[in-house]
Amino acid sequence: MDHDKLILGGKEFTSRFILGSGKYSLKLIEAAVRDAGAQIITLAVRRANTKEQESILDYIPKGVTLLPNTSGARDANEAVRIARLARELGCGDFVKIEIMRDSKYLLPDNQETIKATEILAKEGFVVLPYMYPDLYAARALADAGAAAVMPLAAPIGSNKGLAAREFIQILIDEIDLPIIVDAGIGRPSQACEAMEMGAAAVMANTALATAGDLPLMAAAFRQAIEAGRAAYLSGLGRVLVRGGSASDPLTGFLRS
Amino acid sequence: MVKINGEERDLAGVTLADYLAGGGYDARRVAVERNEEIVPKSRYAQTVLADGDCIEIVNFVGGG
Numbered sequence: 123m124d125h126d127k128l129i130l131g132g133k134e135f136t137s138r139f140i141l142g143s144g145k146y147s148l149k150l151i152e153a154a155v156r157d158a159g160a161q162i163i164t165l166a167v168r169r170a171n172t173k174e175q176e177s178i179l180d181y182i183p184k185g186v187t188l189l190p191n192t193s194g195a196r197d198a199n200e201a202v203r204i205a206r207l208a209r210e211l212g213c214g215d216f217v218k219i220e221i222m223r224d225s226k227y228l229l230p231d232n233q234e235t236i237k238a239t240e241i242l243a244k245e246g247f248v249v250l251p252y253m254y255p256d257l258y259a260a261r262a263l264a265d266a267g268a269a270a271v272m273p274l275a276a277p278i279g280s281n282k283g284l285a286a287r288e289f290i291q292i293l294i295d296e297i298d299l300p301i302i303v304d305a306g307i308g309r310p311s312q313a314c315e316a317m318e319m320g321a322a323a324v325m326a327n328t329a330l331a332t333a334g335d336l337p338l339m340a341a342a343f344r345q346a347i348e349a350g351r352a353a354y355l356s357g358l359g360r361v362l363v364r365g366g367s368a369s370d371p372l373t374g375f376l377r378s
Numbered sequence: 379m380v381k382i383n384g385e386e387r388d389l390a391g392v393t394l395a396d397y398l399a400g401g402g403y404d405a406r407r408v409a410v411e412r413n414e415e416i417v418p419k420s421r422y423a424q425t426v427l428a429d430g431d432c433i434e435i436v437n438f439v440g441g442g
Contacts, residue, residue: 142440142441142442143440143442144440144441145440145442146440148440164441165440165441166438166439166441167409167436167437167438167439167441168436168439169383169435170383170407170435172401172402172403177404177407177438178440188438190441191441203414206416207411207416207434210409210410210418210419211407211408211409211436211437211438213438325442327441328442
């Protein structure tokens, strides 16, 4: 397990838990990062407000890779602008592309996401596109230069779990890039299942932000993700189609 | 008029550096876009706002 690394944009990570930083107090970020064991944290880019003197960057421990998202973008052009602004903020060239035109279900627009991925990958960004789990779109994202593909498990913020399980499995099986399950994961058991399926990492935000004890939930996710990864690497045992199979020897019974 | 973060302001002739300093922005912690093009930090002092400019000043916040 020590040699089991997640590689994104040439950078090696031992943690496979990507932490969101939205919808909770800045003061909880340090404990969340620590208890999650997270090495990557997502951020958003918004219009600056001079009344807020505090910067989220002051709360993120050193050495954690920042993954700005392009939330708020409605098309590829806006996503590209937000990504460039994020890079200008001087915290690296990772970007999570997030393009949504639908305000009810907040579903990502795969076509615009492919366009933005192509432009930003050419500009040297490490592009992690958030997408609706569609095989053709995932192939196009890979061709466009994505460093990973981030399919949603369920509508963002819903905590509904692996609603798209079958389609995420297809991406894991067919796409030669890390598949990072993003959005909709509500419980550690669901994160564990995604990892057992062969996901490269799991991203969670709302599951933690809406939990009773955020750092404790961060720790629970960390353990679940590690357990799921170990299970995947070990190779899951087979499932019988029918009947049972004893775990005990079938000889030597106390019987005359 | 200059549109800054969606608000029309009478700021033609003012440099970006002066506007940021006067507005209480921490120039190290913001990024600026002028008419959809990034303004590098090294050019804040030379960038003079002009009528019709559309300026976006952004920073990082919590997000997923």
